[in-house]
Amino acid sequence: MPLPASFIAHLQSLGYHPRSNKHSDALATAIALDLVAHCPAIAEAARTGRIVYDLNFTIVVQRSDWNIDLVLGPPPPGAAGATPSGIVRARPSTVQVAVEIKSVMTEHRKAVKNRKRDFEAHHEHAHEYNRRTIAAGVMVTNMSATFRSPLRTSETTHRNVESQVQHCLNEMRNVASRSGESDNGLDAKTFIVVEMDNVNLDATRFVIRPPAPQIGDPLHYDAFIERICDTYTERFAR
Numbered sequence: 001m002p003l004p005a006s007f008i009a010h011l012q013s014l015g016y017h018p019r020s021n022k023h024s025d026a027l028a029t030a031i032a033l034d035l036v037a038h039c040p041a042i043a044e045a046a047r048t049g050r051i052v053y054d055l056n057f058t059i060v061v062q063r064s065d066w067n068i069d070l071v072l073g074p075p076p077p078g079a080a081g082a083t084p085s086g087i088v089r090a091r092p093s094t095v096q097v098a099v100e101i102k103s104v105m106t107e108h109r110k111a112v113k114n115r116k117r118d119f120e121a122h123h124e125h126a127h128e129y130n131r132r133t134i135a136a137g138v139m140v141t142n143m144s145a146t147f148r149s150p151l152r153t154s155e156t157t158h159r160n161v162e163s164q165v166q167h168c169l170n171e172m173r174n175v176a177s178r179s180g181e182s183d184n185g186l187d188a189k190t191f192i193v194v195e196m197d198n199v200n201l202d203a204t205r206f207v208i209r210p211p212a213p214q215i216g217d218p219l220h221y222d223a224f225i226e227r228i229c230d231t232y233t234e235r236f237a238r
Contacts, residue, residue, distance in 0.1 A: 001038055003192065003206045003221055004030030011196060011204045016105060017150050021069075024101040025055050027138065028070035031099060031225075035072070036087045039229035041237035042072070046087035050074055054091050059098075059129050066125040070099035096236050097134045097228060098126045105142040105196070106149060106156045108164035112171045115139060119175045123186045131181050134231050136188040136224070141168045143207050148198045155199070165193060166211040172219060187231050190224035 010026035017023075032053040035042045045051035057071040073092030100122040102115040119137040126135035143165045148155045158164060169191050176185030193212040196204040206212075213219040218227075 001034065001222055001225065003208075004034060006030045008194070008204060008206060011194070012201050015150075015201055016103070016196060016198050018103075018105070019151070021056060023103070024069050027101055027140070028055050028099065031070060031138070032072065032087060034225055035097075035228060038225050039232065041233040042087075042229065045237065046083065049083070049088070051096070052088045052090040052092050054089060057091070057095070059095060059125070061125050061128045064125070066122075066129075068095070068098045068122070068126070069101040070097075071095045072097040095126070095129065095133055097136065097232060098122070098129075099136040099138060101138045101140070103140040103142075104168050105140075105198075106147040106158065108141070108158070108161075108168055112141075112168045115168075116171050116175055119172075119186060119189070123176065123178070123184065127184065132235050134187045134228055134235070135178070135185075136190075136228055137172075137175060137186045138190050138192065138224070139168065139172050140192045140194060141165050142196055143193050143211075144195045144197045146197045146199075150198075155197075162211060169211055169213070169219070181235075188224050188227035189219060190221050191219040192221060 007027045007030050036046050051072055052075045053072045058065050058067050073094050073096040075090050076093040102118055104111045123135040126133045143161055145161055146155050146157050172191045178185035178187050191213050193207040195207050
């Protein structure tokens with residue numbers, strides 16, 4: 001399946017701001033729609049009103065609050081009816097799928113350390129909340145040679161940017177992966193590469209050549225959607 005065009009369209013239109021969640025909201029919505037479009041079990045649950053999605057959802061784990069970019073789960077009683085064309089946005093009564101989205105747009109080697117910690121914390125919180133919850137992670141990484149942050153007065157140059165992206169990819173591979181409910185780690189993860197200088201917005205695009213994951217790679221977007229689908233079908237649809 002193609003990478004979500006609506007996400008690139010969002011970046012081309014509004015650019016990237018590190019203190020905004022608009023870019024992660026755009027990607028989260030696209031992922032929810034792709035799950036409905038390509039996962040029969042989720043599509044059937046959405047059609048019959050048995051699953052909804054929401055953005056920036058906070059779960060409570062013991063005494064801690066943890067905000068999640070995208071969640072899917074059953075609606076509360078009396079809320080969110082069936083929809084013939086997609087999935088309803090509403091607060092789920094419980095979280096079955098929890099997707100964390102993080103970006104590395106500049107200062108790659110410094111930023112990716114924090115992103116890796118974020119993903120490890122995400123799956124720990126999600127699985128403390130419910131061992132059956134599907135914890136997924138998405139890392140978006142920039143392969144532009146330059147980047148203009150709205151928080152800085154000057155443009156940043158990325159030297160050997162392909163090797164920096166490769167380093168980020170390696171770090172994403174090193175985030176713990178889970179093979180079953182008794183394990184710890186992410187149930188699904190993907191690595192998306194973009195080229196964006198945040199100046200010439202129309203030129204923003206996905207990068208599909210290496211070091212971006214290729215078809216067959218567990219971090220490819222197709223594999224990510226398939227992994228969530230298979231795990232959801234096994235845990236919640238049977």
